[in-house]
Amino acid sequence: MIRDLSYIDVLYLIAAMRWTLALTAIAFLGGGLVGIVVALLRTANWAPLRWLGAIYVHGVQGTPLLAWLFVFFFGLSIVGITVSPWLAAAAAYSIYAGAFLGEIWRGCLQAIARTQWEAGASLGLSTAQQLRYVIVPQAVRIAIPPTVGFLVQLIKNTSLAAVIGFVELTREGQLTTATTFRPFTVYLIVAALYFALCFPLTRWSRRLEGRLHVAR
Amino acid sequence: MSLVELSNVVKRFGALTVLDEASLSVEQGEIVAIIGRSGSGKSTLLRCVNGLEAIQSGRIVVDGTVVNEPGTDLRALRQRVGIVFQSFNLFPHLSVERNITLAPRVVKHMPASDARALALAVLRKVGLEEKIDAWPDQLSGGQQQRVAIARSLAMSPHLMLFDEITSALDPELVGEVLKVLEEMAREGMTMMLVTHEMGFARRVAHRVVFMHKGKVWEQGRAAETLAKPNTPELETFLASVLH
Ligand SMILES: Nc1ncnc2c1ncn2[C@@H]1O[C@H](COP(=O)(O)OP(=O)(O)O)[C@@H](O)[C@H]1O
Ligand SMILES: [Mg+2]
Numbered sequence: 001m002i003r004d005l006s007y008i009d010v011l012y013l014i015a016a017m018r019w020t021l022a023l024t025a026i027a028f029l030g031g032g033l034v035g036i037v038v039a040l041l042r043t044a045n046w047a048p049l050r051w052l053g054a055i056y057v058h059g060v061q062g063t064p065l066l067a068w069l070f071v072f073f074f075g076l077s078i079v080g081i082t083v084s085p086w087l088a089a090a091a092a093y094s095i096y097a098g099a100f101l102g103e104i105w106r107g108c109l110q111a112i113a114r115t116q117w118e119a120g121a122s123l124g125l126s127t128a129q130q131l132r133y134v135i136v137p138q139a140v141r142i143a144i145p146p147t148v149g150f151l152v153q154l155i156k157n158t159s160l161a162a163v164i165g166f167v168e169l170t171r172e173g174q175l176t177t178a179t180t181f182r183p184f185t186v187y188l189i190v191a192a193l194y195f196a197l198c199f200p201l202t203r204w205s206r207r208l209e210g211r212l213h214v215a216r
Numbered sequence: 217m218s219l220v221e222l223s224n225v226v227k228r229f230g231a232l233t234v235l236d237e238a239s240l241s242v243e244q245g246e247i248v249a250i251i252g253r254s255g256s257g258k259s260t261l262l263r264c265v266n267g268l269e270a271i272q273s274g275r276i277v278v279d280g281t282v283v284n285e286p287g288t289d290l291r292a293l294r295q296r297v298g299i300v301f302q303s304f305n306l307f308p309h310l311s312v313e314r315n316i317t318l319a320p321r322v323v324k325h326m327p328a329s330d331a332r333a334l335a336l337a338v339l340r341k342v343g344l345e346e347k348i349d350a351w352p353d354q355l356s357g358g359q360q361q362r363v364a365i366a367r368s369l370a371m372s373p374h375l376m377l378f379d380e381i382t383s384a385l386d387p388e389l390v391g392e393v394l395k396v397l398e399e400m401a402r403e404g405m406t407m408m409l410v411t412h413e414m415g416f417a418r419r420v421a422h423r424v425v426f427m428h429k430g431k432v433w434e435q436g437r438a439a440e441t442l443a444k445p446n447t448p449e450l451e452t453f454l455a456s457v458l459h
Binding site for chain 2: 116122129
């Protein structure tokens, strides 16, 4: 049954954004926690920890996110474990985002000169204190642009969750197109909505970066 | 017992032997100038004293602590041994006050109000009280280096290590930093300083140590040793730095 595109459809598209946002939030939080661990592993003094981090990062970066979604949702149900779509999405996105955020943050930690660690150590600070008071505050500043850049990618990649049943923005667009046959208009609206999410983030990152620079 | 005692210290970086059975002792209150060609192991020697570099063999005792033992609490040692580097290494994201008070607050749990007073006191010693609220990148090289010295002094060290602390400075800024060192010398601080300032070494140091090929090649009272070296290597070195 074909019907015309109405503003109700637009409202549905806007409503579908909440799943896009919720998936992004979960992925970013879960990925952030995993990412901190990965960054610390990758910069550890003890080589086996660094190898562990490297294996994780290369393993995840070398496999598609779609595969992780399938593994956690369909794969686990095949072996008899039922997982909710939310749990499957949280696990898959955390694993995926953790590898990328971990690499970004590792780079930022390593961009801080070794002499800064040494200056802290020479004053009697423990390794954890050197990280907390000397290294991380400087690394955070340079981490903001690439982190927000990845967050923007993440927002767009939440559309993949449609394969395990989420009706987020892109999927809602597909469904609307199927009933209205107005793909051009529908996807233009979908694109505009993604833009409305992503653009302010990029702007905000610029501002934050500027402010942190002034306040050192 | 000496404040610093290095016995037959061997330090290698891979196949490169940087310290080759180096032995040296420094008494309480003594000022020792360490000279020698670039690459002779001077920086490495200083860095071994506060445990920044691990050694392959030999023994290092500093202020009653054996530095090169597995169980040594290096953090406790480093609170008593200050080090100042050629490149200042101030924390760029912290104000002068926070640079100075970070370790007293975090390591010694000093309350914030006492910490500011401490920062003022050590800044007075280096003549920079008015810069307490400045940021490192607002200071000249000479001022940054004096803040770095003040930062070390805030931990009330028993021993200060200085690694070519005037080498990165414009010539006109060297004097203000050396003046701070002279003042510390007058107050009786024990110091080991790697320097190329021969005039300063002759004037202020009690003893000169010449390093060559990772060994303590020659040492003696500053003025005599610099005027009448015993080894041809030191003679050659002095001729090259004094033109
Ligand atoms: N971290 C390091 N890794 C490898 N080689 C090093 C390292 N630090 C110093 N060296 C080498 O050790 C030698 C002595 O260095 P250093 O102690 O800095 O000499 P100096 O301070 O007398 O110029 C040099 O050949 C230097 O290249
Ligand atoms: Mg050196």
